[in-house]
Amino acid sequence: MNIRNSWLAAAILAVIAAPAAAQQTITKRANVSADATIEVSNVQGSVRVSAWDKNEVELVAVLESDKDKLEFEATARIVRIEVDRPDGKYGRNREEAHLTVKVPRGARLIVDTVSADIAVAEVRGEQDLESVSGAVGTQAYDAPVKAASVSGDVTVTGTGGKAAVKTENVSGTATVTGVRGSLEGEVVSGEIHATIAAADNIDVSSVSGNITVDAELTSTASVDMESVSGAITLKIKPPVNADFDIESFSGDIDNCFGPKARDTSKFTPGSELSFTQGSGGARIELQTLSGEINICDR
Amino acid sequence: MSTLPFGPRNPPEDPLLAKAAELPKDVAPPRDLWPAIAARIAKAGDAPAKPAFRWPLALAAAFLVASVSALMTWSLVRDPQQAEPAVIAEAPTAGADIVPVRYGPNSGVSAAELAARDALLGEFKSAFATLRPETREAIQKNLAVMQAAADEIDAALAKDPASGMLQGMLAGTYKQELNLYSTVVTAGDGLTRRT
Amino acid sequence: MPAPQVDSSAELVRRACRGDMGAFEDLYRQHIGRVYGLCLRMTGRPESAEDLAQDTFVSAWRSLPGYEGRSSFSTWLHRIAVNTVLARRRSPQGRNEISMTDDSGEQMDFEAEGRMDEATPIDVERAIASLPPGARDIVVLHGIYGYSHEEAAEMLGVAVGTCKAQLHRARHLMRTRMGTEQAT
Numbered sequence: 160m161n162i163r164n165s166w167l168a169a170a171i172l173a174v175i176a177a178p179a180a181a182q183q184t185i186t187k188r189a190n191v192s193a194d195a196t197i198e199v200s201n202v203q204g205s206v207r208v209s210a211w212d213k214n215e216v217e218l219v220a221v222l223e224s225d226k227d228k229l230e231f232e233a234t235a236r237i238v239r240i241e242v243d244r245p246d247g248k249y250g251r252n253r254e255e256a257h258l259t260v261k262v263p264r265g266a267r268l269i270v271d272t273v274s275a276d277i278a279v280a281e282v283r284g285e286q287d288l289e290s291v292s293g294a295v296g297t298q299a300y301d302a303p304v305k306a307a308s309v310s311g312d313v314t315v316t317g318t319g320g321k322a323a324v325k326t327e328n329v330s331g332t333a334t335v336t337g338v339r340g341s342l343e344g345e346v347v348s349g350e351i352h353a354t355i356a357a358a359d360n361i362d363v364s365s366v367s368g369n370i371t372v373d374a375e376l377t378s379t380a381s382v383d384m385e386s387v388s389g390a391i392t393l394k395i396k397p398p399v400n401a402d403f404d405i406e407s408f409s410g411d412i413d414n415c416f417g418p419k420a421r422d423t424s425k426f427t428p429g430s431e432l433s434f435t436q437g438s439g440g441a442r443i444e445l446q447t448l449s450g451e452i453n454i455c456d457r
Numbered sequence: 458m459s460t461l462p463f464g465p466r467n468p469p470e471d472p473l474l475a476k477a478a479e480l481p482k483d484v485a486p487p488r489d490l491w492p493a494i495a496a497r498i499a500k501a502g503d504a505p506a507k508p509a510f511r512w513p514l515a516l517a518a519a520f521l522v523a524s525v526s527a528l529m530t531w532s533l534v535r536d537p538q539q540a541e542p543a544v545i546a547e548a549p550t551a552g553a554d555i556v557p558v559r560y561g562p563n564s565g566v567s568a569a570e571l572a573a574r575d576a577l578l579g580e581f582k583s584a585f586a587t588l589r590p591e592t593r594e595a596i597q598k599n600l601a602v603m604q605a606a607a608d609e610i611d612a613a614l615a616k617d618p619a620s621g622m623l624q625g626m627l628a629g630t631y632k633q634e635l636n637l638y639s640t641v642v643t644a645g646d647g648l649t650r651r652t
Numbered sequence: 653m654p655a656p657q658v659d660s661s662a663e664l665v666r667r668a669c670r671g672d673m674g675a676f677e678d679l680y681r682q683h684i685g686r687v688y689g690l691c692l693r694m695t696g697r698p699e700s701a702e703d704l705a706q707d708t709f710v711s712a713w714r715s716l717p718g719y720e721g722r723s724s725f726s727t728w729l730h731r732i733a734v735n736t737v738l739a740r741r742r743s744p745q746g747r748n749e750i751s752m753t754d755d756s757g758e759q760m761d762f763e764a765e766g767r768m769d770e771a772t773p774i775d776v777e778r779a780i781a782s783l784p785p786g787a788r789d790i791v792v793l794h795g796i797y798g799y800s801h802e803e804a805a806e807m808l809g810v811a812v813g814t815c816k817a818q819l820h821r822a823r824h825l826m827r828t829r830m831g832t833e834q835a836t
Contacts, residue, residue, distance in 0.1 A: 292592040310595040387606040477795035483685025
């Protein structure tokens with residue numbers, strides 16, 4: 160091997176090695192109360208949070224860039240974790256910051272990121288998780304959960320407890336499965352796919368995205384589903400005892416329970432369908448401007 | 458350029474702000490908070506956080522390594538045409554082409570609601586410019602979806618102005634637009650960077 | 653016997669940084685009125701204001717070495733208080749607290765209790781408390797505590813233009829609610 164090639168090989172190795180030299184791994188710990196509030200903010204990379212049986216917060220932060228600044232402030236009641244790039248410049252390499260956090264099971268969790276994915280497991284306190292383009296995934300227990308992403312997907316998996324789940328997407332898809340209790344969901348062009356048992360409240364809306372909900376309703380459930388141009392599909396686990404109020408300005412209404420939609424008035428467009436199935440009780444309101452509506456039992 | 462009807466200082470004759478300035482700045486809490494504060498500090502076992510200790514030698518070494526690495530990289534990939542590494546996450550003019558949703562003549566969106574939306578728009582455009590290109594594109598597409606919906610609803614309201622359903626949908630579209638701006642503005646907000 | 657000399661804030665901060673809780677208590681006593689006043693007016697809720705004022709001083713204790721003296725200690729403390737209020741507002745708990753407005757600034761019904769007398773400080777406080785959060789923040793920081801637009805914008809993490817827009821809106825809303833201007 161001649162000298163020039165050796166130099167070239169060394170230069171290539173230096174370029175490959177250089178980013179690793181900038182990487183920092185930082186570990187922080189703090190003793191906290193069982194229901195402490197943990198706030199995490201990151202820009203790009205990931206945030207992974209899991210619960211353990213200690214009244215302690217542990218953070219392991221892997222920062223790929225030495226330009227990133229890690230803030231960790233803790234009192235017994237609040238822990239604040241933030242990764243920041245002070246000059247706001249992220250460059251071509253898109254170096255990421257990966258945060259792995261362990262929190263008490265009953266902790267309240269607030270996470271917000273720009274493009275970092277958020278993954279949460281086994282946290283039983285309230286959760287407020289929000290990203291612009293990162294994917295958001297978590298589990299619902301008995302406490303309220305809000306999971307939102309502008310363009311990333313949102314996934315909430317129930318664990319048998321009765322929870323209030325709220326999802327917000329713009330173009331990502333919200334998938335909610337195995338949840339009991341209450342669901343609120345909003346999308347613009349993304350989709351909502353939800354399976355919910357013992358549902359006492361369902362309130363979902365979209366602008367153009369399709370909404371599909373598979374629900375077992377309580378006897379006094381309230382269901383509101385609305386879309387401008389997206390399709391709404393509602394499947395209800397039998398026996399179905401509900402009062403239906405369905406309206407669409409120009410979309411088709413397909414109802415497997417029998418009654419057919421009729422024109423709202425001969426002077427204005429629109430069709431509506433109101434009927435009671437079984438002994439009534441649950442209240443179901445479905446509305447679209449131009450999207451189609453499909454309702455049936457399973 | 459600001460179109461607001463005042464200059465860099467508030468007009469000194471503004472009576473409401475003058476009254477606000479006369480309000481007492483100190484308000485005593487109903488009870489002494491010090492015992493609780495002292496207890497929390499003592500329980501956390503905190504002393505004020507010590508300043509980070511810097512190792513000057515290691516810093517110099519790191520600088521040397523980085524410089525050498527940069528020099529070799531430059532040598533390896535030198536391209537006379539290449540400028541400084543582009544800061545892809547910043548596109549200062551990227552927010553300039555954001556057009557907020559226009560609500561038609563039948564929509565009934567009030568001036569106050571539009572003012573609330575517009576108050577948020579400036580910050581949104583700044584934050585928008587720092588997002589990745591694919592995220593900006595997704596947001597632009599969805600603003601177009603909202604515009605199409607607003608237009609569709611407005612046209613429908615022209616035929617059925619009393620429709621509560623349509624008015625509710627319009628309000629929902631407006632709220633979605635505001636939520637989008639708020640989410641982007643507050644994302645990765647930095648809970649401590651302003652301390 | 654000469655009266656004991658009151659330490660300046662700078663000296664108290666130096667001592668507090670070395671772990672002197674007595675010095676920090678003196679700082680607390682010097683500044684709690686303004687911190688609590690700011691928290692109270694930004695939240696409109698006395699019980700929250702107490703919690704937030706406590707949180708502010710606990711945070712300040714931990715952050716003391718970061719105080720470099722570039723701004724007054726009072727301003728530095730106010731920055732922490734503002735951050736603490738804003739963080740609480742964004743939390744799940746903060747969102748559940750009753751507010752005169754929701755997050756988008758849409759105002760809930762505000763019934764003026766008879767015609768408000770513009771000259772009464774309590775009426776002014778009430779009018780400020782009824783403002784939507786963004787407008788209220790700027791009136792509190794700029795109107796009551798005298799921070800410039802630039803300082804208030806920096807503390808709130810918003811653009812100066814947004815601050816000015818919020819102030820304009822706040823003035824209109826306050827005048828409307830105090831019965832001195834027709835709502836448009």
